[in-house]
Amino acid sequence: PRPDVHPVAPGTHLLFAQSGKIEQVPLDGYNIKKEEAKPLLHIPDRVVIAVAYDCVEKKVYWTDITGPAISRASLSGGDVSHVVTTDLQSPEGIAVDHVARLLFWTDSMRDTVEVSKLDGSQRQVLFDTDLVNPRAIVTNPAYGRLYWADWNRDGPKIEMSNMDGTERVVLVKDDLGLPNGLTFDPDNQQLCWADAGKTPLASVRDSQGGVYGSSPQAEEADRRRDPVPVRALISFGRNLYYTDWRREAVVAVDRQSEKETEEFLPQKRSRLYGITATSTQCPQAYNYCSD
Amino acid sequence: DATRGTSGDCQPCPCPSGATCAVVLTTREVVCTNCPTGTTGKRCELCDDGFFGDPLGQSGPVRACRACKCSDNIDPNAAVGNCNRETGECLKCIYNTDGFFCDRCKEGFYGNALATNPADKCKPCSCSLAGTVGRQTSCSQVTGQCQCLPNVAERDCSTCQPGFFNLQSGNGCERCNCNPIGSTN
Incomplete structure (x- = not known):
């Protein structure tokens, strides 16, 4: 184990990127145990953007735009290693399918959505057309689906496809500003996003793998509020946790009441990027990619 | 190592004032932890995302880290990696701009990249394929004039000059050759 890596204690933690490091902070129920925040990993010469968690091997994956590289480390003792280092320009979003053991990422300069095994092998470009500023990407392992957001100002959209690249469709394109963060809630089969340019948090439900649409009531309510300066968000149980670029804080929101419940200001005041949660359970699922 | 009992046990952090540091036990490497x-960076020698410069003067004179200067044609919040952390070259120009400082229109667009209103910045050339030399898609950066084939008119080379016809030939327009006596114009 490397001494600059602090092992994550059992229980759920939030992991978030702050420029040259990944910070960890435990959750007590849904409360952020602020006084127990500490760095998981110091990578001072890198700018870490997105983080994703593999609940099976208990590893954190991240993209860094300075390498550029995609790397991983275990939560128990380090094992820092690069997964992808070639043919990357601005890898900004990352997602793991813990079932099929796949890694997905977006590159906002290559304008691609790509896939590989978790060790970086068998890499393939899934999409390289109709992408301008792809960033956030998430998986729905139970349905073998992939969702990503493109915050292109001339045509922002949230798209979906199967994990093998088939059946690509635009899920949301109306009333979007800067769709920045995406998260998938497996309990409710609900895709949530943060729009930093227009409405705040909104969602659509994945109903048995087919019918999609945004909720008109939610949109009506959202239009009256200010945009939320969100860089990334993660759904965990009844809460959403997001990194806020204005306050340089991690903010907790209760999804039901849509009220902010907590704010965590890290000791170092600098930009926060990706966020994920290391839940103790790994949702049981099976999908066609796991064959 | 404060336990050896020598005068050199504790040394000042090799970091700018205000920053703290820590020793990585395995490598004994000293890393600054709270850079200004x-x-x-390990020695606060790099600029953070969204800034550029050379704070310790490692490759020339000292240049304090400043926010990326990209002619207001970047998104400082939504985008990451907006400029090269050392040179300041803009990497994530928006509004169809391009160039070191996002200070000109990108290929295939024209206008004033420095206009204040995004709608007034860079517009697509939209050159008419049939009327433009070599079916080019780029145009004059300033006027937006596409390079027209012979006897073709308009900024986008979309019509024949008066007295000419057959734009679709792809070779320019041909003279009408109408008999002046039997024609109304």
Whole structure:
């Protein structure tokens, strides 16, 4: 184990990127145990953007735009290693399918959505057309689906496809500003996003793998509020946790009441990027990619 | 190592004032942990995301880290990696701009990249394929004039000059050759 890596204690933690490091902070129920925040990993010469968690091997994956590289480390003792280092320009979003053991990422300069095994092998470009500023990407392992957001100002959209690249469709394109963060809630089969340019948090439900649409009531309510300066968000149980670029804080929101419940200001005041949660359970699922 | 009992046990952090440091036990490497705003790196020698410069003067004179200067044609919040952390070259120009400082229109667009209103910045050339030399898609950066085939008119080379016809030939327009006596114009 490397001494600059602090092992994550059992229980759920939030992991978030702050420029040259990944910070960890435990959750007590849904409360952020602020006084127990500490760095998981110091990578001072890198700018870490997105983080994703593999609940099976208990590893954190991240993209860094300075390498550029995609790397991983275990939560128990380090094992820092690069997964992808070639043919990357601005890898900004990352997602793991813990079932099929796949890694997905977006590159906002290559304008691609790509896939590989978790060790970086068998890499393939899934999409390289109709992408301008792809960033956030998430998986729905139970349905073998992939969702990503493109915050292109001339045509922002949230798209979906199967994990093998088939059946690509635009899920949301109306009333979007800067769709920045995406998260998938497996309990409710609900895709949530943060729009930093227009409405705040909104969602659509994945109903048995087919019918999609945004909720008109939610949109009506959202239009009256200010945009939320969100860089990334993660759904965990009844809460959403997001990194806020204005306050340089991690903010907790209760999804039901849509009220902010907590704010965590890290000791170092600098930009926060990706966020994920290391839940103790790994949702049981099976999908066609796991064959 | 404060336990050896020598005068050299504790040394000052090799970091700018205000920053703290820590020793990585295995490598005994010293890493700064709280670099001043806008800086990062083991010795606070790098500029943070969204800033550029050379805070310790490692490759020339000292240049404090400053926010990326990209002619207001970047998104400082939504985008990451907006400029090269050392040179300041803009990497994530928006509004169809391009160039070191996002200060000109990108290929295939024309207008004033420095206009204040995004709608007034860079517009697509939209050159008419049939009327433009070599079916080019780029145009004059300033006027937006596409390079028209012979006897073709308009900024986008979309019509024949008066007295000419057959734009679709792809070779320019031909003279009408109408008999002046039997024609109305």
